[in-house]
Amino acid sequence: NAGVMQNPRHLVRRRGQEARLRCSPMKGHSHVYWYRQLPEEGLKFMVYLQKENIIDESGMPKERFSAEFPKEGPSILRIQQVVRGDSAAYFCASSPMRGSYNEQFFGPGTRLTVL
Amino acid sequence: TQLLEQSPQFLSIQEGENLTVYCNSSSVFSSLQWYRQEPGEGPVLLVTVVTGGEVKKLKRLTFQFGDARKDSSLHITAAQPGDTGLYLCAGASNFNKFYFGSGTKLNVKP
Numbered sequence: 001n002a003g004v005m006q007n008p009r010h011l012v013r014r015r016g017q018e019a020r021l022r023c024s025p026m027k028g029h030s031h032v033y034w035y036r037q038l039p040e041e042g043l044k045f046m047v048y049l050q051k052e053n054i055i056d057e058s059g060m061p062k063e064r065f066s067a068e069f070p071k072e073g074p075s076i077l078r079i080q081q082v083v084r085g086d087s088a089a090y091f092c093a094s095s096p097m098r099g100s101y102n103e104q105f106f107g108p109g110t111r112l113t114v115l
Numbered sequence: 116t117q118l119l120e121q122s123p124q125f126l127s128i129q130e131g132e133n134l135t136v137y138c139n140s141s142s143v144f145s146s147l148q149w150y151r152q153e154p155g156e157g158p159v160l161l162v163t164v165v166t167g168g169e170v171k172k173l174k175r176l177t178f179q180f181g182d183a184r185k186d187s188s189l190h191i192t193a194a195q196p197g198d199t200g201l202y203l204c205a206g207a208s209n210f211n212k213f214y215f216g217s218g219t220k221l222n223v224k225p
Contacts, residue, residue, distance in 0.1 A: 104205070106157035106160075108156060
């Protein structure tokens with residue numbers, strides 16, 4: 001059973017360009033979470049999605065950022081008109097639905113550098 | 116405001132020493148996870164604790180969930196350089212949302 005996959009692992013963009021980050025959850029997992037991490041810091045929650053639904057986007061900036069998890073295909077985190085402050089590691093985690101408790105499994109991350 | 120407070124933030128010890136990392140909150144969680152993250156990698160799940168008072172052992176690592184399911188500790192016996200990394204705790208709410216602590220950065224010197 002393959003783990004959570006993210007691509008690309010490294011992404012370089014110039015200011016004003018768009019960044020698209022992809023996440024394929026583990027097989028059988030229908031919940032996806034996106035986090036952002038700055039160097040030497042912990043994980044900051046951005047958005048929680050189930051297939052075709054955004055459940056909680058309270059951690060996502062209101063402008064330029066969007067996320068989707070379509071019925072078919074990977075989850076996408078999209079950042080439009082990137083700025084230098086968007087440079088960070090973006091991690092995706094997937095989770096199964098268990099009856100009594102839940103846990104997440106993380107992908108290797110996408111490191112975004114904005115020049 | 117951080118829902119989960121981890122302490123200490125940084126810890127630098129010699130190989131062979133013991134250490135404890137704490138994860139505290141005023142909120143109750145349905146479960147709590149501990150992760151270890153190495154530079155350039157994603158967090159790796161070490162353990163999930165579910166029941167108040169639960170103790171789980173993973174080789175030299177001992178995890179404890181508080182009776183009230185608000186706090187947890189991670190104890191490492193005879194630390195090794197391979198234990199070096201960022202240790203993160205995460206509490207899961209009943210609504211499938213996860214709250215992360217800010218992490219404890221551990222450095223074990225040979």
